[in-house]
Amino acid sequence: MAQIARWAREAPDKIAAHFPDLGISITFGELDARANRAAQWLISLGLEPGDGVALLMDNRPEFIELVFACRRAGLYYTPLSVHLRPQEVAYMLGDAGAKAIIVSPGLAELATALLREGATGEVPRFAIGEGLPRYGSYEAALAAFPAPTRLPERPVGREFLYSSGTTGLPKGIKRPLLSWENRNTPDWDTTWKSIYGFGPDTVYLSPAPLYHAAPHGFTIRRTIAEGGTAVVMAKFDPLRALELIERYRVTHSQWVPTMFVRLLALPEADRMRFDLSSHRCAIHAAAPCPVGVKRRMMEWWGPILWEYYAGSESVGTTVVSPQDWLARPGTVGRPVNGVKLHICDDDGNELPVGEVGRICFEGAPRFAYHNAPEKTAAAYNARGWASLGDLGRVDEEGWLFLSDRRADLILSGGVNLYPAEIEAALARHPEVAEVAVVGIPNEDFGEQVHAVIVPRDPRADTRALQASLEALCKEHLAGPKRPRSWEFAEELPRSEAGKLLRRILKERYLKPA
Structure with missing residues (x-):
């Protein structure tokens, strides 16, 4: 991936990611070299451009290096939740057509269960570290490729993500690969860069699992690819998060509302003993945040909380700044990137201001759920406007307020x-x-x-x-x-x-x- 190669040349000793709970930090130079070696290995397995790899991994450096390795080898990679049951892993491996699976040492119990229940089928299996029976050693595999080398000219690989599946089986979203000729063109929306101020000076705290779409995107694309430094927690702990903001002088972070609830539940003496003055942008999404909770967070952290509403399908995004939210408590923002917002009834007719209906977006690139044409069709109305299935209303100025999901x-x-x-x-x-x-x-x-x-x-x-x-x-x-x-x-x-x-x-x- 051209982005980290650039930073490896310009600032090889700069830290790309800290993993404080593991006591590990990795520089751009090290990340670039490891990603190249891992890409050589993946290609040596016979994986062709457009093939897929599944990553069943917790938050650790190898996750990040494998992401960049897959991109360089022209492969799709599918991060899997570490909380999946064997039958769910089997479903996702089969649906994604993964041709290899790589697991973390901390998931030995699940990895063994996958074998016992035949969930991986004939897919080649590898584990980080040593000593996991019937899994090949990732480190031993990389040892066969001791130095970086020039890689074949392949398309740029990318993520193949699945929705969270809160109302049924997860749905895959698979987008086209970027051609080799366009490899220096970002294959993601760069509006986030200007809205939130991501750049080489960013120090981003990731308190959530990297296999989720939002923390994955913020860590990989908006921080490391932009030359910033990620601070990756093994798992969320409210006191630990505050400690890391102070220690690493964190500038940006991304949260879900339940984390705010746990932060606010800390004793006031704990909440107030950390220097959070470097923290200038805290982003949250994924679930509605109660107005009272968000008010208390801004009374504590100041007006730095940005909120967005979107989905892995990328049919549309709304964003609200702290100042605009304080003027209109409860809103999740207005559309960005030129996409238009509509509130429709069940027949696709647009509803008046203030009435609750289906939230639809017009103008975003069309998407398709993998192997699920009927679910793709259900996401679009007769006018071609797309919806994530949520309900909401807009006010006179076009600010969106969420209500619920139709299923709820x-x-x-x-x-x-x-x-x-x-x-x-x-x-x-x-x-x-x-x-x-x-x-x-x-x-x-x-x-x-x-x-x-x-x-x-x-x-x-x-x-x-x-x-x-x-x-x-x-x-x-x-x-x-x-x-x-x-x-x-x-x-x-x-x-x-x-x-x-x-x-x-x-x-x-x-x-x-």
């Missing part, structure tokens, strides 16, 4: 109820840390509103808290929107990307067929 709507007595609206009312209560609202079966109304509450104090008197919440609902919500049943939990089920898994909350109330 509660239909009670013939009335459409939006969980996000109810959750926003419940989140006002000072004793509520997190809240989720779902529809569960009701013989008379079809569905009823069920609220799941995570108290700020785990020792809270839940009976008293419920009574207080019911009083709050009477004040702020119409009758049909008020929860009919309540549940108190220590945490909410979420994906590793921070998305609420409502289906898990609902499944326990579904009657067996």
Whole structure:
């Protein structure tokens, strides 16, 4: 990849990535050389341009070097969640057509389970380090290619990502490779660079898994490829994150709202003892952030929180600055990159300002889900406008406010109820840390509103808290929107990307067929 080759020439001793939990840092010179050697190895396996490799890895340097190696070898790479079950790995390997899988030493238990259940089939298997039975050694493989060399002129490889699958099996998004002749042209949207100020002086903190689309993109494309330095945590820990911001003078970071909740739950003495003055841009997305949580974060960190709404499908993006959000609390922004935003009914008709409907984008490059033409067709309406399946509304100035996903709507007595609206009312209560609202079966109304509450104090008197919440609902919500049943939990089920898994909350109330 031309970008890191440039930085390896201009600043070979500059750190490309710190892995503080592993005690490892890697320079641009080292990354460039390792990526070249790994690319030689991948090509030696007989992998042709456009073939695919699966990476089942936690946050470690080899993940990054293999990403750049695949790009240089003209290969697709598919990062897999380390929380997948063997049958899910088997599905994704088969669907992506991966011709090799590389695993981390920390995933030995899952790697062994994959073999036991035949999930990898005949796909060649390799492991970082030594000693994982029936997996080839990655280091031993690289030893056969001790020095960088000139590589064949191949297309530029790229990521082959899968959606998070919160409502079913993950869907793959596979885009064309960039030709060798255009290898110096970024194959990603560079608007992010100007909006958030990424560049060679960036020090970016990644508190999330690199196999997710957002942390992957921010770490690889917007930081390292731009000559900046990434600080990669092994896993999120709120106190550790603050410590690393201070230690490495972090300038940029990317979060999900549940991380904010955990940061705010720290004792005030811990929150205030770190110097965060270098931190000038904190980006968040993936799930709606309660207004109260975001306000408290900005009172603490200052007006540095940027928010965006988008998806791996890249059908459209909205962005909101801290200042614009403070003027319009709850908005997720306005469209960027010349894409137009529309709010439509079920028949594709555009709705008036203020009405809730399907969020559609016009003007972005068309995409397709891999091996799923029916799901691709469902993402587009008759006018060719694309949607991620979410609902929302716009105000008079075109600012977007999210409501829910279509699949999350509660239909009670013939009335459409939006969980996000109810959750926003419940989140006002000072004793509520997190809240989720779902529809569960009701013989008379079809569905009823069920609220799941995570108290700020785990020792809270839940009976008293419920009574207080019911009083709050009477004040702020119409009758049909008020929860009919309540549940108190220590945490909410979420994906590793921070998305609420409502289906898990609902499944326990579904009657067996």
